Amino acid sequence: MPDPKAVITLDVNGDPVEVAFAPHKTLLEVLREDLGLTGTKHGCELGECGTCAVLVDGAPVLSCLVLGLACAGRRVRTVEGMAEGGRLHPLQEAFADLGAAQCGYCTPAFLLTAQALLAANPRPTRDDIKQALAGNLCRCTGYIKIYEAVELAAARMRGEDARPAPETLYGR
């Protein structure tokens, strides 16, 4: 017989959620398989690539290394919860505007990790961004459009009327 299921309640993207799952499951598996939130991706399930990052109580965690059970009563934010009221989050807008998402597979984790960065540091330098995103691998973009998108979103979130530099979109 399968193991008896664990039942927990937690806050997922602002909604109170009750979920039953086999107790050995990771948060990644609970999100994808038991809650149908497939926006959270995986690249290794060994904590190596950062692709499965979500926010737990505001901090980025690798959901493949966290047991679902450990998230009882906690606030989990996934990419599905970033847009509010049908409006994209400024980071999502900037990633879309600049092409910071190519294949899009690593994108949810980059967005959430960047969101945590900007919550702590609204005016990050390029080096701050590199340090914050160093645990996330992207094979498509070379990271540059991601840095530029985080900078653009940060400026917009500070209320500045920021636009991408022409050389970002057209080269020199």
Add this chain to the structure above:
Amino acid sequence: MAGDRKLRVIGKAHRKVDAAAKVTGKTMFADDLALPRMLWCRLLRSPHPHAEVVAIDASRALTAEGVRAVITGKDLPIPFGILPVSQDEHALCPDRVRFVGDPVAAVAATTEEAATAALDLIDVTYRTLPAIGSPEEAVATPEPCIHDYGDAGNLHKLIDLEFGDVAEGFAEADVVREDLFFFGGNTHLPMEQHAALADWSGERKLTIWSSTQTPHYLHRALAKVLELPPARIRVIATPNGGGFGGKSDPFNHEIVVAKLAMLTGRPVKITLTREEVFYCHRGRHPTLMWVKTGVKRDGAITAMHFRSLLDGGGYGSYGVASTYYTGALQTVTYQVPRYKFQGARAFTNKPPCGPKRGHGTPQPRFALEVHLDKLAEQLQLDPAEMRLRHLQPPNAVTANWLRIGSMGLGRCIEKVVEGSGWKSKFRRLPYGRGVGLACSSYLSGAGLPIYWNNMPHSGVQLRCDRGGGVTVFCGSTDIGQGSDSILAYIVAEVLGLDPFEISVVTADTDLTPIDLGSYSSRVTLMSGNAALQAAERAREIIAGPVARTLDIPATRLVFAGARVFDAEDPEKGMTFAEAVGTAEAAVGTIGTVGSYTPPKSPGRYRGAGVGPSPAYSYSACVAAVDVDPATGIVTVPTIWIAHDVGRSINAAAVMGQVEGSIYMGLGEALMEEMVHRDHERRLVHKWPSLLEYKSPTTLEMCDVVTYLVEDPDPNGPFGAKEVGQGPLLPVMPAVANAVYDAVGVRVDEIPVSPEKVLKALRSKAKGKGGRVGPTSFPDVPWPEPTRVATPWEGGDGKADDAGRGGQGRAGADGAHAAAVVRPERQH
């Protein structure tokens, strides 16, 4: 002509049409799919690099909890492979395994855990065979053969082509130089692991969703192996979470889940583990190269002779084409009046190599561009100046009969030389800092398909309705490069619409006309041309009735801003929706098709099928490096890259492709490497993990200064050429050349890793030359050369003595292979 109109969409920076789905997590990748009653599949893989499969006993697994089926090679006896000349794979090995990771059995169970647990209950009896670990060993060990086909022993493919008399060219030269290089193997490492889901319907129809770059070729392989009519198979390529060439072959796991779905009557899904992705591989062939070039004092090349020896791994894959590609594009950048190429691909007992971004051309480009750097130094010429003096002119036909169209390499070199401050830096920076330059070129799509046929390479259907809705249907596959968006921009440009109002349906063999797939940088040019044709036909159909209604000549109509109106009186017109309605009333439902077939190539010798392309992109690159002489660690602060893209369709997407190419090239240059443990001939992958296979993070990635050069090519849609692969090519040689500029040592091997730099520095300190790299090229049994007269010798593109050439068995049975024989085409 579309090119004559003022462009409203083309060339601007746009979002991609799927950008919102990608940033909200709504894009459904293959592993995001699930169906009711779905079973999970896992594959049992060989622990031996080379062994006979003596017996498989699955009885214990079959009775395990949750297990619904176990299959072995006996259930899938028909071989397959991407190229018609190398149908050497089985979905499950029936009698022999050829690398650690080769699958022998598959389980379908109610949960992934149950399927995984059942693998341990399958008893396989192997009889191990001697394993071959390198191409040098393969040359020296013709028996036992890893495969029962190939050109000689364990040599899968042997090529010997000679264009003009190279001996005469070397005799004319002022300087003749020979060099040896090695390019290590590396892998694609897409963030998404391969996944596939198959469903067998009550109507005996198979549907498979898979993260494949080539749904059409998968369709053909499934039909062959499963013995189903193609019309009973529907292949849907899900958006790929990165491909880079690694999802271009039909794979074991795709065929296995299809078979298991047919046997169980239930949907079956598989998602490979990251470890398994390393076993699928099909990545960069490790390649040993020897190059000999004769030059005049001004750097003009008089002759070039190039040899390559590729480590193919356990199966054919694209390898015959890869081997030709290591010799094909040496001639399209600088003038090479006489050229000889000898290429060999060896079978070894390692994961099969295949096409990775640049497919077979980054290795020889590395060799050539470092070789030219050494020649320039020997001739006391500036390497940029030397290249600029001897560029191929536009519209040239090369010694090996490749027809070049637009050629913007000169402008690319000028851009990076100026932008990087080359002249004030080269050979002038303090010890430890350096700059290096390299150039390259790549195809905008292979001129021939994988299997011989006269049909279009890309097809588009277009429907317009009275509500103003437009849908583009195309078999092309978006792997993140933005091919779906290209279709929308081009149709929007022609019909005067907003690209985001156009619906795009792609990569579904039931719904979309065939496109050959996302490989060889072919999609923008080929599907773009097909979309352009379909859109222009729709415009023409709509324009006639609208012009009659407005009582003006159709030539005066403008399609712009979702309106159709009189150029001379813009108020006089109607909305696009009204225009379609007017046309529907006059001629009926509005639908058009477009298709694209590349132009015929002038080369007509055996082997001329690899290299031709409708257009060639060009890139020039300057890399700056800092080398720490104490540790050998190379850091790259900045790369300047100029790329001749013909014309940008979406400038922002072009920038993304350039930056992504630089990134991947940087990883190859400095760290990425497939390494196999050779202890007791285990040949097991040393580090099949994302942590231990080193790839650049944000902390290693360099700054990139990009210059887009637009030299429109008449064969490209609106002049567009490729950008997805070409800018990767010059990075590795530019970095290697910069390391020499910085510390005076030559690492003639990729990757340029710290231990090699240190070894070279120590060698230099001992007065031993300061070079690390291969020192010999094995004695390969080359066939009799195929001699082809060059265009300037009055040749006709055919071999001197048709039918001659000893290209071996692959030639004899390769009548349908693009890579081997290029029969006459009919147009």
